[in-house]
Amino acid sequence: MPYYDKNAILKALTKEQVIKIVTDLGSKGYKTDSSGNLIFQTICHGGDSYKLYYYHEPTDQYSGRTFHCYTSCSESFSIFELVIRAKRVQGITYTWYQAVSYIANQIDMKAVEHIERPKHICDMSWLKKFGKNKSTDIIDCEPIDEHVLEMFEYTPHEVFLNDHISRETLSTFEISYWGNTNQIVIPHRDRHQNLIGIRGRYLDEEDVENIGKYVPLNIEGKFLSHKLSHNLYGIHINQNKIKACRKCLLLESEKGVMQNHSYFGDDDFSLAVCGSEISDEQIKLLLDYLKIEELSLGFDKEYKDPYGWDGELYKNKLFKKIRPIIPYCKVSILWDKEGVLDYKDAPTDKGKETLLKLLDDKVEITMEDITLEGTYYV
Numbered sequence: 001m002p003y004y005d006k007n008a009i010l011k012a013l014t015k016e017q018v019i020k021i022v023t024d025l026g027s028k029g030y031k032t033d034s035s036g037n038l039i040f041q042t043i044c045h046g047g048d049s050y051k052l053y054y055y056h057e058p059t060d061q062y063s064g065r066t067f068h069c070y071t072s073c074s075e076s077f078s079i080f081e082l083v084i085r086a087k088r089v090q091g092i093t094y095t096w097y098q099a100v101s102y103i104a105n106q107i108d109m110k111a112v113e114h115i116e117r118p119k120h121i122c123d124m125s126w127l128k129k130f131g132k133n134k135s136t137d138i139i140d141c142e143p144i145d146e147h148v149l150e151m152f153e154y155t156p157h158e159v160f161l162n163d164h165i166s167r168e169t170l171s172t173f174e175i176s177y178w179g180n181t182n183q184i185v186i187p188h189r190d191r192h193q194n195l196i197g198i199r200g201r202y203l204d205e206e207d208v209e210n211i212g213k214y215v216p217l218n219i220e221g222k223f224l225s226h227k228l229s230h231n232l233y234g235i236h237i238n239q240n241k242i243k244a245c246r247k248c249l250l251l252e253s254e255k256g257v258m259q260n261h262s263y264f265g266d267d268d269f270s271l272a273v274c275g276s277e278i279s280d281e282q283i284k285l286l287l288d289y290l291k292i293e294e295l296s297l298g299f300d301k302e303y304k305d306p307y308g309w310d311g312e313l314y315k316n317k318l319f320k321k322i323r324p325i326i327p328y329c330k331v332s333i334l335w336d337k338e339g340v341l342d343y344k345d346a347p348t349d350k351g352k353e354t355l356l357k358l359l360d361d362k363v364e365i366t367m368e369d370i371t372l373e374g375t376y377y378v
């Protein structure tokens with residue numbers, strides 16, 4: 001399965017190709033406005049009026065390579081999302097990956113050739129130069145059959161939409177719905193884009209109480225589970241950004257990564273451990289594979305008073321978790337000094353402004369803090 005870089009595809013995309021793709025998808029033709037922007041029929045929701053605008057180059061309002069539907073959808077989206085929507089109108093389910101492949105197949109592949117999934121061996125030879133041989137230590141999970149994703153319903157669920165997660169992000173992370181068990185479906189992919197497991201979020205209170213909120217999805221008696229500790233959720237989407245900026249915001253849950261992605265789009269540099277522990281494998285991914293130099297720990301707020309005993313106790317728990325990383329990288333923790341979050345909230349739970357404030361106020365942790373504090377509670 002090739003790995004496509006969506007930004008490289010968008011960059012390579014010409015206006016002529018966009019016209020061909022959108023007419024193939026069902027628009028009977030196109031018009032242009034006075035600025036030369038293309039206007040198509042609203043195939044995004046199945047309408048036929050010419051109200052679907054395409055902004056090829058960035059404008060004051062749009063970031064470029066952007067569609068905007070001025071009627072029913074009244075939203076902006078990328079060509080990948082347009083494929084998903086137009087196909088949905090035709091009764092065909094496209095996952096995000098399928099939509100990206102669809103576009104990739106319509107453009108000059110030479111332009112995107114260089115971003116084929118990097119071979120494992122490249123990392124190895126690079127690391128050998130430094131006398132290390134660590135990449136063999138990262139154990140990837142066994143991929144599962146990609147086709148399983150086709151059985152779910154790709155309708156954005158209000159539980160997530162009402163929780164600071166955008167439609168675009170739900171598409172990007174291939175979030176869908178499984179009616180049989182009333183679960184939101186969350187596919188997990190690894191750094192090679194392989195599908196390695198699927199988790200479901202139960203919506204019925206009774207299920208949440210008896211089984212748990214987030215559990216591996218069970219399809220026909222088979223659990224689509226994987227070792228959560230051998231991956232970092234979101235790595236398939238955010239790894240390029242993280243490698244480029246060498247920073248990572250480490251969160252607990254998938255939801256946190258999706259919220260962060262809704263706030264920052266392509267600038268999202270978050271990943272989730274999917275639990276509250278940081279495993280050795282995850283540390284290897286962060287340090288050896290992603291080569292981060294700065295880690296911000298954004299775990300859930302499990303204290304009521306940031307200056308009280310429960311705050312201190314929790315801080316020490318976090319210290320223990322990040323202790324193995326501190327010698328190799330600058331580490332900070334997001335600490336809610338001013339009570340902007342509720343108890344048990346993730347730092348991403350209260351919107352972008354609150355998160356930015358927490359990021360601004362983050363507290364740097366050094367080895368000194370760890371040894372000092374550690375002697376009291378460990």
Ligand SMILES: [Zn+2]
Pocket residue numbers: 042043044045046069070071072073074
């Ligand atoms: Zn529309």
